[in-house]
Amino acid sequence: MHALAYLLLAISLPLLSNAATPDSFMLGCGLGDGGGEDGDGRRWNPDNKYLSGGNSVTSKASVQDPSLSSEVPYMTSRVFTSQGSYKFPIQGTKRYMLRLHFYPAVYSTFDPSNAFFSVTANDVTLLSNFSAAITCQALSQAYIDKEYSLAPLHSDALTITFKPSDKHHGAFAFVNGIELAEMPELFDTAPVVGFPDQTVETKSLHFVTMSRLNVGGSYISPTKDSGLSRIWYDDTPYLYGGGNGVTNEVTADVTINYKSMPQYIAPFNVYATSRSMGASKDINMGFNLTWVFQVDPDSMYLARLHFCEYYYAKLNEIVFKIFINNQTAQEDADIIGWAGAKGVPTYKDYVVHGKSSGELWVALHPAPETKPEFFDALLNGLELFKLNDTDLSGPNPKPSDMLVKHEEKERTFETKHTTKRTFVIGSAAGGAAGFAFVAALCVVVHHRTRKRAPGSSTTTSSWLPLYGNSNTTGTKSGSGKSVGSGNLAMAQGLCRYFSLQDMLHATQNFDESNVIGVGGFGKVYKGVIDNGFKVAIKRSNPQSEQGVNEFQTEIEMLSKLRHKHLVSLIGFCEEEDEMCLVYDYMSHGTMREHLYKGNKPLDTLTWKQRLEICIGAARGLHYLHTGAKYTIIHRDVKTTNILLDENWVAKVSDFGLSKTGPNMNQGHVSTVVKGSFGYLDPEYFRRQQLTEKSDVYSFGVVLFEALCSRPALNPSLPKEQVSLAEWVLYNKRRGTLEDIIDPNLKGQIKPESLNKFADAAEKCVSDLGLERPSMNDLLWNLEFALNLQESPDGVTKAAPIEESEFEEVSLGNNDMAAHYKNLSLGSEHDLSRESSYDNNANVFSQISNQKGR
Ligand SMILES: *[C@@H]1O[C@H](CO)[C@@H](O)[C@H](O)[C@H]1NC(C)=O
Ligand SMILES: *[C@@H]1O[C@H](CO)[C@@H](O)[C@H](O)[C@H]1NC(C)=O
Ligand SMILES: *[C@@H]1O[C@H](CO)[C@@H](O)[C@H](O)[C@H]1NC(C)=O
Ligand SMILES: *[C@@H]1O[C@H](CO)[C@@H](O)[C@H](O)[C@H]1NC(C)=O
Ligand SMILES: *[C@@H]1O[C@H](CO)[C@@H](O)[C@H](O)[C@H]1NC(C)=O
Ligand SMILES: CC(=O)N[C@H]1CO[C@H](CO)[C@@H](O)[C@@H]1O
Numbered sequence: 001m002h003a004l005a006y007l008l009l010a011i012s013l014p015l016l017s018n019a020a021t022p023d024s025f026m027l028g029c030g031l032g033d034g035g036g037e038d039g040d041g042r043r044w045n046p047d048n049k050y051l052s053g054g055n056s057v058t059s060k061a062s063v064q065d066p067s068l069s070s071e072v073p074y075m076t077s078r079v080f081t082s083q084g085s086y087k088f089p090i091q092g093t094k095r096y097m098l099r100l101h102f103y104p105a106v107y108s109t110f111d112p113s114n115a116f117f118s119v120t121a122n123d124v125t126l127l128s129n130f131s132a133a134i135t136c137q138a139l140s141q142a143y144i145d146k147e148y149s150l151a152p153l154h155s156d157a158l159t160i161t162f163k164p165s166d167k168h169h170g171a172f173a174f175v176n177g178i179e180l181a182e183m184p185e186l187f188d189t190a191p192v193v194g195f196p197d198q199t200v201e202t203k204s205l206h207f208v209t210m211s212r213l214n215v216g217g218s219y220i221s222p223t224k225d226s227g228l229s230r231i232w233y234d235d236t237p238y239l240y241g242g243g244n245g246v247t248n249e250v251t252a253d254v255t256i257n258y259k260s261m262p263q264y265i266a267p268f269n270v271y272a273t274s275r276s277m278g279a280s281k282d283i284n285m286g287f288n289l290t291w292v293f294q295v296d297p298d299s300m301y302l303a304r305l306h307f308c309e310y311y312y313a314k315l316n317e318i319v320f321k322i323f324i325n326n327q328t329a330q331e332d333a334d335i336i337g338w339a340g341a342k343g344v345p346t347y348k349d350y351v352v353h354g355k356s357s358g359e360l361w362v363a364l365h366p367a368p369e370t371k372p373e374f375f376d377a378l379l380n381g382l383e384l385f386k387l388n389d390t391d392l393s394g395p396n397p398k399p400s401d402m403l404v405k406h407e408e409k410e411r412t413f414e415t416k417h418t419t420k421r422t423f424v425i426g427s428a429a430g431g432a433a434g435f436a437f438v439a440a441l442c443v444v445v446h447h448r449t450r451k452r453a454p455g456s457s458t459t460t461s462s463w464l465p466l467y468g469n470s471n472t473t474g475t476k477s478g479s480g481k482s483v484g485s486g487n488l489a490m491a492q493g494l495c496r497y498f499s500l501q502d503m504l505h506a507t508q509n510f511d512e513s514n515v516i517g518v519g520g521f522g523k524v525y526k527g528v529i530d531n532g533f534k535v536a537i538k539r540s541n542p543q544s545e546q547g548v549n550e551f552q553t554e555i556e557m558l559s560k561l562r563h564k565h566l567v568s569l570i571g572f573c574e575e576e577d578e579m580c581l582v583y584d585y586m587s588h589g590t591m592r593e594h595l596y597k598g599n600k601p602l603d604t605l606t607w608k609q610r611l612e613i614c615i616g617a618a619r620g621l622h623y624l625h626t627g628a629k630y631t632i633i634h635r636d637v638k639t640t641n642i643l644l645d646e647n648w649v650a651k652v653s654d655f656g657l658s659k660t661g662p663n664m665n666q667g668h669v670s671t672v673v674k675g676s677f678g679y680l681d682p683e684y685f686r687r688q689q690l691t692e693k694s695d696v697y698s699f700g701v702v703l704f705e706a707l708c709s710r711p712a713l714n715p716s717l718p719k720e721q722v723s724l725a726e727w728v729l730y731n732k733r734r735g736t737l738e739d740i741i742d743p744n745l746k747g748q749i750k751p752e753s754l755n756k757f758a759d760a761a762e763k764c765v766s767d768l769g770l771e772r773p774s775m776n777d778l779l780w781n782l783e784f785a786l787n788l789q790e791s792p793d794g795v796t797k798a799a800p801i802e803e804s805e806f807e808e809v810s811l812g813n814n815d816m817a818a819h820y821k822n823l824s825l826g827s828e829h830d831l832s833r834e835s836s837y838d839n840n841a842n843v844f845s846q847i848s849n850q851k852g853r
Contacts, residue, residue, distance in 0.1 A: 060075060079173070087160075097180070113131075129396070130396065183264075208385060212382075254343045274379060290363040310343055318372055321364070322362070523538075535582050536586070564619070565651050566651055570583060587645060611782060612786065639705050678725075683769050
């Protein structure tokens with residue numbers, strides 16, 4: 001049956017590319033003659049030529065939110081004060097892709113909170129009573145893009161009508177950008193989940209995109225799509241619980257071959273990455289690999305699952321079940337059976353009726369009944385569309401109370417200070433500023449293993465089915481999960497919500513024996529949730545009044561930053577004045593505790609392990625610096641903030657953050673000096689200007705620590721030796737570096753590797769930020785040092801990239817975060833309370849010292 005589908009799709013249709021086909025329009029509404037170009041280099045034309053009737057004005061947005069991906073088309077708009085339309089010539093027998101872009105800013109006298117309107121495309125309702133402002137607020141985004149796929153309209157004109165609501169006084173309509181393009185018919189008859197005999201003819205239905213995910217991979221920009229300018233997002237935010245499985249990437253020896261399937265079904269990168277359950281049969285049998293989406297209640301949805309297998313080549317090696325909304329959609333999914341061979345992409349469509357809860361679940365589980373060779377399940381991509389023949393609209397999502405409260409506070413703040421609203425991320429140089437500092441990231445465990453080889457033990461034992469038999473739902477109201485209609489990506493609820501009961505249970509009523517650290521905000525406990533999953537729980541001091549709003553907002557705002565080398569925030573609890581943050585438990589504790597104890601070097605890590613840890617941490621920092629469209633400066637990079645999981649994978653922790661009235665200048669943030677002595681960038685200290693190079697400096701000190709196994713500052717030593725950075729530089733310049741490296745490493749390090757490493761570390765601690773390498777360059781050098789260490793004769797091959805190659809590509813593009821409003825750092829507020837010098841070091845180190853005892 002699928003072969004047939006492919007054949008149908010294979011009928012060659014013109015691929016859409018930007019304005020390449022005659023039936024393709026990209027209008028920047030309100031753009032002047034000549035149009036403009038967006039950040040991806042795509043051309044947008046003025047809209048007036050297609051306007052047909054209605055009272056409208058064009059207006060420029062009064063402020064440019066820094067998170068806008070580009071000025072065009074968002075900064076100009078067309079505002080309709082009465083019903084108005086655009087009219088496009090189309091072919092009545094073709095399917096069309098329509099995207100509407102909305103940036104709810106103030107346009108001259110028009111306040112976006114008054115924009116309630118409907119949009120129709122001929123007779124199809126796309127939006128009704130739509131508020132872009134409310135939708136964006138609920139999603140913590142600056143702008144919203146809506147994507148529709150319209151079935152043949154049997155008309156030679158498409159009229160898109162904007163109509164201000166008559167229920168709301170002073171309502172108006174606006175739009176910033178319209179993309180319309182003919183598209184190939186991507187859809188066919190699809191089976192209905194739960195009704196074995198039913199199918200739905202989707203060719204005649206209109207679609208609105210709810211989600212489009214590159215499972216196990218990362219953001220794919222419109223220009224990288226296979227001709228349809230779609231955006232594919234990372235799937236991690238949608239994963240349910242801690243049972244995230246493992247991600248896979250196609251290896252060089254496998255070629256992805258589309259065979260007869262047209263490329264426009266999905267781009268190469270979607271099929272080149274996947275997520276599977278892992279290598280352990282027992283663990284896999286115990287949980288479902290699950291994604292949860294917030295959708296409009298009670299509608300009809302099409303889920304398109306994309307698959308491509310690259311490890312197995314035979315039938316019945318992996319067979320799994322697909323559940324949608326807890327109903328069996330497929331008993332025996334065998335990718336090789338569908339595709340015919342490894343490396344061949346394929347996809348499956350399922351239609352499902354949405355629940356009134358507005359949640360849509362997709363889950364995979366091995367199918368033991370078919371006696372497959374391996375018990376695993378796999379997914380490469382997932383698209384979710386809402387279908388209807390007349391009405392695709394849905395209610396506005398409801399912003400959570402905490403966001404609303406927060407914004408009110410912000411507004412008061414703004415009028416007082418007339419500074420632009422931004423949020424601040426920086427490191428928790430100390431816990432002193434309360435929860436705002438530690439709320440950090442809500443990173444769902446993102447575990448990337450390169451290979452899913454049969455029987456391989458590279459997958460970890462910690463992939464317990466976190467939610468398998470959990471009591472908590474993770475979706476309680478109050479956790480900020482209130483997403484409504486057809487937003488293209490950003491579902492909320494990346495963090496799991498825990499009840500106080502859960503926390504009490506996990507920590508045996510906050511038993512003192514479970515305390516593994518103490519910080520300014522309170523204590524850190526070891527805990528166990530879900531029958532055995534270990535976590536670290538930071539509990540606010542119940543007396544502390546600080547940071548309630550910050551705590552909440554930061555979780556909401558920042559929860560989408562995630563990376564294999566950043567410590568994961570699993571969730572939080574807020575109940576009866578208790579606030580807790582639940583982190584992934586790092587069973588090997590801090591990097592520091594494996595390097596030295598007191599002032600005594602420890603012989604726990606080999607040179608290679610140290611290099612790998614440094615490389616991991618460097619990746620984490622690189623991601624912070626470049627992974628989002630803004631730069632996140634950690635501000636407190638040190639060996640106690642680099643934690644190690646059970647596989648010795650390094651993860652950067654303690655992204656403290658604070659919200660404040662910032663002083664953003666070009667490329668730096670001027671702020672109160674924070675950080676830990678011994679690691680502090682002298683330039684930052686002198687000029688009080690923070691750049692990402694300050695992190696590079698601190699990281700240079702971390703590298704020295706890895707090499708010498710001694711603290712960054714040791715006041716008990718003779719004066720010239722107190723500062724590790726100075727002492728290393730002094731010795732390096734004298735050629736006596738060998739004398740001060742950890743004696744345990746002597747004879748272990750190849751000289752080439754040592755030289756490369758030491759040179760790189762030395763550059764990091766250059767006096768001037770400009771002379772320090774970027775995290776990316778540093779990463780390259782560290783990998784090179786590792787390569788030199790590992791190559792048998794000291795002769796090196798090309799620099800090892802493998803994993804990083806892929807991450808590199810994705811990093812610059814991880815746009816999740818780019819949808820947030822700007823982030824910055826520093827606060828006068830912090831000043832009084834901040835004291836993060838090393839006399840407090842034990843306090844600070846304990847914060848992250850999640851020792852496993
Ligand atoms: C599926 O089952 C889980 C656990 O029983 C439940 O929490 C969830 O709400 C169900 N999902 C749907 C969409 O019904
Ligand atoms: C997986 O999901 C299905 C459908 O909701 C459910 O019946 C099954 O019990 C789940 N399995 C596990 C191990 O959670
Ligand atoms: C289409 O939308 C209308 C209005 O929301 C609804 O009544 C109808 O049931 C929907 N049709 C399908 C097939 O979901
Ligand atoms: C329009 O949307 C707003 C905000 O979601 C809601 O409060 C209002 O009741 C809606 N009006 C209508 C007529 O549906
Ligand atoms: C589930 O929750 C109930 C009530 O909250 C509690 O009594 C029970 O012990 C919990 N079960 C588990 C396995 O945590
Ligand atoms: C801290 C930060 O990333 N600020 C950014 C805010 O947005 C502007 C405009 O995009 C950037 O230039 C800043 O770097």
